[in-house]
Structure formats: structure tokens, C-alpha cells
Amino acid sequence: MKKYGFVMFSLLAVGLLGVACGGAPEETPRAAPASAPVGTAVITGVVNYTNGDPDTAIDMNADPVCLTLHEDEAQTQKVVGDPGKLGNAFVYIKSGLSGSYPVSDEPAILNQEGCMYSPHVSGVQVGQRLLIRNSDPTLHNVHALPTVNAEFNKGQPFQNMEFDHTFDKPEVMIRFKCDVHPWMSSYMGVLDHPFFAVSAADGSYSIDKVPAGTYTVEAWHETLGTKTMEVTVGDNAVAAANFDFAPASG
Amino acid sequence: MSERSGYQAGRHRFAVLVACCVVVLISAGALVTSTESGLSVPDWPLSYGSLNPPNWWTISTVRAEHGHRLIAGTVAMLTVLLAVWTGVKEERRWVRTLAWSAVAVVLAQALLGGLTVLFFLPTAISVSHAALAEIFLCMTVTLALVTSRWWHEARRGAPAATGAGPLFRAARVTAVLVFAQILVGAVMRHSGAGLAIPDFPLVFGGLVPPRFDFGIAVHYGHRLGALAVAIAIVLTVIRARRVRDGGSGPRRLWIAMAVLVAVQIALGGAVVLTGKDALPNTAHVATGATLLATSLLMALTSWRLAGGRRERVSVGAAVPRRARPAAQPDGVGGA
Numbered sequence: 001m002k003k004y005g006f007v008m009f010s011l012l013a014v015g016l017l018g019v020a021c022g023g024a025p026e027e028t029p030r031a032a033p034a035s036a037p038v039g040t041a042v043i044t045g046v047v048n049y050t051n052g053d054p055d056t057a058i059d060m061n062a063d064p065v066c067l068t069l070h071e072d073e074a075q076t077q078k079v080v081g082d083p084g085k086l087g088n089a090f091v092y093i094k095s096g097l098s099g100s101y102p103v104s105d106e107p108a109i110l111n112q113e114g115c116m117y118s119p120h121v122s123g124v125q126v127g128q129r130l131l132i133r134n135s136d137p138t139l140h141n142v143h144a145l146p147t148v149n150a151e152f153n154k155g156q157p158f159q160n161m162e163f164d165h166t167f168d169k170p171e172v173m174i175r176f177k178c179d180v181h182p183w184m185s186s187y188m189g190v191l192d193h194p195f196f197a198v199s200a201a202d203g204s205y206s207i208d209k210v211p212a213g214t215y216t217v218e219a220w221h222e223t224l225g226t227k228t229m230e231v232t233v234g235d236n237a238v239a240a241a242n243f244d245f246a247p248a249s250g
Numbered sequence: 251m252s253e254r255s256g257y258q259a260g261r262h263r264f265a266v267l268v269a270c271c272v273v274v275l276i277s278a279g280a281l282v283t284s285t286e287s288g289l290s291v292p293d294w295p296l297s298y299g300s301l302n303p304p305n306w307w308t309i310s311t312v313r314a315e316h317g318h319r320l321i322a323g324t325v326a327m328l329t330v331l332l333a334v335w336t337g338v339k340e341e342r343r344w345v346r347t348l349a350w351s352a353v354a355v356v357l358a359q360a361l362l363g364g365l366t367v368l369f370f371l372p373t374a375i376s377v378s379h380a381a382l383a384e385i386f387l388c389m390t391v392t393l394a395l396v397t398s399r400w401w402h403e404a405r406r407g408a409p410a411a412t413g414a415g416p417l418f419r420a421a422r423v424t425a426v427l428v429f430a431q432i433l434v435g436a437v438m439r440h441s442g443a444g445l446a447i448p449d450f451p452l453v454f455g456g457l458v459p460p461r462f463d464f465g466i467a468v469h470y471g472h473r474l475g476a477l478a479v480a481i482a483i484v485l486t487v488i489r490a491r492r493v494r495d496g497g498s499g500p501r502r503l504w505i506a507m508a509v510l511v512a513v514q515i516a517l518g519g520a521v522v523l524t525g526k527d528a529l530p531n532t533a534h535v536a537t538g539a540t541l542l543a544t545s546l547l548m549a550l551t552s553w554r555l556a557g558g559r560r561e562r563v564s565v566g567a568a569v570p571r572r573a574r575p576a577a578q579p580d581g582v583g584g585a
Contacts, residue, residue, distance in 0.1 A: 062310045063308065063309045065305065065308070065309075139304060141289065141290060141292045143292070153292040153370060154292055155292045155299070155303075158304070179287065179290040179292075179311060180290045180309055181311070182311070
């Protein structure tokens with residue numbers, strides 16, 4: 001009995017130590033502050049989309065509450081853009097940067113609203129706080145499907161529930177989905193720098209405060225794939241980088 | 251000391267009820283997979299931190315997953331009740347052991363179900379969950395059969411039924427083949443290979459796939475398995491028709507097997523041709539489980555008719571064992 005008592009005590013002690021050490025909230029080491037220069041250049045452009053299919057209506061019959069949250073039929077968010085333009089393309093500097101960049105103190109927000117993710121496409125820095133919120137009067141689960149970072153699946157059964165998450169490795173892109181509402185998905189680029197943007201409905205995007213240099217810039221789209229181009233930009237200059245997407249032939 | 255006796259109608263009916271509930275449970279599990287609802291409730295053992303998440307009944311995906319959990323909980327409780335009842339009233343030790351083993355299996359099954367959710371549906375755990383479900387079904391079906399009046403009274407002291415030995419040998423192979431076929435189907439299902447071969451009944455327009463990868467190989471294996479099962483059932487039916495003095499049991503069972511295998515093949519085709527529509531997909535799994543149960547019943551029944559070992563029965567007198575037939579099984583023992 002004595003032996004077992006000692007073992008039990010040891011296990012308890014180790015457990016308590018673990019709780020004490022692991023009790024702090026998950027903190028990912030943030031990037032070293034401002035060791036890289038703050039740039040003055042801008043990379044801007046338009047993402048074009050020719051001969052593509054428009055967004056389509058979403059069938060939300062799986063959850064009657066979701067139906068009540070839309071006066072008109074909800075649409076997918078793949079294209080979004082005006083005719084000939086492509087919204088929700090994630091444009092970012094893929095390579096060419098050096099040094100480390102401070103992480104924004106502002107949290108990125110991923111909201112569930114109208115049984116849709118908002119924003120549908122977004123970016124966040126490694127170590128930046130990501131606030132995930134349920135604004136709907138129905139339950140959601142938030143299932144992140146990274147391949148480099150850790151996968152997670154958390155429930156938010158009540159309206160206005162929130163939780164935080166930080167990603168600790170760069171990854172383009174991470175898909176989020178709601179297994180309760182199969183039409184819900186969102187894509188997030190995780191980068192170790194702040195130089196990214198998401199194209200608006202008119203296809204336009206702008207990446208500000210870029211240091212002078214030559215970069216590979218990539219535009220990513222959830223169904224159309226990626227396009228890259230080399231961009232050189234000087235201090236206080238504006239470089240244009242337009243991307244043209246089209247549906248895959250055949 | 252409690253009094254133990256042989257056939258008890260109430261306990262037998264309860265065992266039948268449990269076995270039927272297991273088929274319902276397997277069907278509910280199949281619905282979860284067919285509707286891809288497995289992760290719609292992300293936590294376990296609670297659901298969204300509660301016993302009943304808000305509005306779960308109105309949301310189809312959550313209804314499928316949480317409903318599966320509720321049915322599983324009910325079946326687990328029924329299984330415990332059956333084991334307690336059997337433990338108190340059953341005189342055959344191996345039956346008591348089987349009943350409590352079923353409790354252990356249903357608890358392990360619940361754990362596997364929880365693990366597959368918490369680890370985001372890894373194929374290995376999901377397939378194990380599916381396989382153990384079928385084993386659990388076999389255990390409850392066996393309990394239902396061996397607690398029946400027929401089992402207690404079948405041909406006690408009588409010579410083996412004519413043709414029962416060959417029937418047993420065929421039915422045994424069939425039951426094993428059906429189980430193996432369900433395992434291959436589970437691998438196909440949980441590895442997303444259900445549409446790896448997109449046409450039916452042909453295979454990419456021919457009889458053999460022009461190329462193989464894991465998905466195509468598993469899918470093709472499942473189709474070949476269906477052929478093997480169908481042939482085994484035809485042979486079993488032929489032998490069952492030759493049994494004399496076997497009562498109505500084998501006849502009912504071979505009719506059920508013939509109908510079920512035909513329905514099952516049609517449902518398999520429907521799964522492919524409808525692009526894995528949830529209804530035929532779920533029905534395919536449910537019918538497969540029912541076919542396994544029927545095949546097992548045929549094997550056990552024919553074993554009994556062939557003169558399988560007799561247990562000590564209700565009156566307390568040992569029933570003399572007759573000479574075993576050539577193919578005496580050793581899977582189910584006497585007291």
C-alpha cells in the first residue's frame with residue numbers, strides 16, 4: 001500500500017505541476033519588434049477574372065435558424081467581384097523579404113454571421129491574436145484544417161461566444177469549415193510579415209508600407225489556384241501588379 | 251443464491267430487442283458518415299459541453315451525430331441490463347461471459363467513437379469503430395439466438411439433421427466473408443474511396459480498372475468481395491434447401507439471405523450512381539449489418555442442427571453429447 005501511495009502522490013504532484021506550468025494561456029512567441037525597416041512603398045493592382053461562373057445560391061435548409069437570417073438567398077463567396085473582377089483573392093509577398101516584422105496588436109477577427117464566415121478570405125500574422133466569434137443565434141463549430149499548424153475543432157453553441165487562437169507557423173492557406181453547416185468555409189493566410197491584402201469586389205487590392213526591393217508576389221484563390229509575378233518597387237513608389245484569372249479549361 | 255433456469259421468454263425477447271437496437275445504432279452511425287456529420291459535434295463525451303446541445307433536433311448534421319450518441323447510450327444501458335439479467339438468471343457460464351463481454355465491447359466502442367471525434371476522424375480509428383460495431387452486433391445476435399426456446403430445445407438427443415453439416419460449413423464461410431466484406435467496405439468508406447470507381451456495374455467501362463491507386467484498389471476489392479459473398483450465399487442457399495428435419499429456421503434464413511444480398515448489391519450500385527447520396531449509402535451499411543446477422547444466425551443454427559455441443563440445460567441434468575460431426579466448430583463451447 002505504501003508503495004502505491006507513493007506512486008499516487010508522485011502522479012498527483014506531477015499533475016499539479018503540469019497544471020501550474022500549463023495553466024497560462026497559450027502564448028506564442030511574437031516576432032522580434034521592428035528589426036526590419038518600415039517601408040514606404042505600395043504594391044497595388046487589380047485581380048481580373050474572365051469568363052468565369054458567378055457565385056451561386058446556398059441551400060441553408062439544414063438549419064432553419066440560418067434561413068431566417070437572410071432576407072434574400074445567400075450566395076457563395078468565391079467570386080464576389082464585379083463583372084470581370086475577382087474578389088476574395090489573397091495577395092501577398094511570397095518571397096524577397098528579410099528580417100522580422102512586428103506583430104499587430106489588433107486582433108484579427110473571424111466572425112460567424114448569417115451562417116457565413118466573415119471575412120471569407122483573410123490574413124493573419126504568426127503570433128497575432130485571432131478572435132473567433134459566433135454572432136448567430138445558432139450553434140457552430142469552428143474546424144481549422146491546417147497542414148503545418150495544429151488542427152482544431154471547437155464548438156460555439158451560443159450567440160456571442162468567442163475564443164482566441166494564434167497560429168505559430170506560416171501557412172498559406174488554412175481552411176476553416178463548420179461541420180454543422182457544410183456550406184460554411186473560410187480561408188486564412190498565416191504569414192510572418194504584414195504584407196498581404198484581400199481583393200475587394202472591384203478586384204482591387206493594396207499592400208502598404210512595403211520596404212523597397214524586388215519580391216515575388218502571389219495571388220491565391222480558393223478554386224482558381226495561384227498566380228505569381230516579380231515586382232520591384234522603390235522607396236515612396238507605387239508598383240502595379242495585376243493578376244488575371246480564368247476558369248481552368250476543359 | 252439466485253435460481254437459474256433455461257429458456258426464459260422475457261430475457262430472450264429482451265436480447266432480441268437489444269440486437270435490433272444495435273442494427274438501429276449501426277444505421278444511425280452510417281447516417282453520420284453518409285452526411286459527413288461526424289465532426290459537427292466537436293467535443294466528447296459531452297455535446298457542445300452539455301447533454302443536449304441547443305436546437306440539436308432542428309439541425310440535420312447535429313441531429314445525426316448527437317442522435318447517434320443518444321442511441322448509443324441507450325444501447326449501452328440496454329446491454330448492461332441484459333448482462334445483469336443474464337448474469338443472474340443464466341445457467342450457462344459461457345453465455346454469461348458473452349453477455350458481460352458485450353458490455354465491455356460496447357464501452358470500448360463508445361471510447362473509439364469519442365476518440366475518432368477528438369482526433370478528427372482518422373481512418374484507422376473510424377474503421378475500428380465500424381468493425382467493432384459489427385462484432386458487437388454478432389455478440390448480441392448470438393445472445394438472442396442462444397437464449398431462444400429453439401436453441402434450448404433443438405433436437406435434444408436427436409440425430410443430426412440431414413445436410414446440416416455441409417450447410418454449417420458453407421454458412422460459416424459465408425459469415426466470415428460477409429464480415430470481411432464489411433471491413434473492406436469500412437476502409438473504403440472512411441478513406442473516401444466510395445466513388446473511386448465512378449461507374450456501376452462496370453469498372454471504368456470494363457471489368458478491371460485501367461490503373462490502380464489505394465482508393466481504386468480498395469473499391470475494386472469491395473466489388474470483388476461482393477461477388478465472393480454472393481457466390482457463397484448461393485452455395486449456402488443450395489445447401490440449406492437440402493437440409494431435412496431442420497424445421498423452418500434454415501428456410502427462413504436462406505430466404506432472408508438471398509433477398510438481403512440482392513438488395514445489398516442494388517444499394518451498392520445506387521451509392522455509386524447517386525454520387526453517395528445519404529439514403530442509399532446509409533441503407534447499404536444497415537443492410538450489410540443485417541446480412542451479417544442473418545449469416546451468423548444461419549451458421550449457428552446449422553451448427554446446432556448438425557449436433558453442436560449441448561449445454562447443461564434447465565432441468566439441471568447434463569444432456570449427453572453425441573458424436574460430433576466431421577466439421578465440429580470450436581467457436582462456441584458448452585458449459
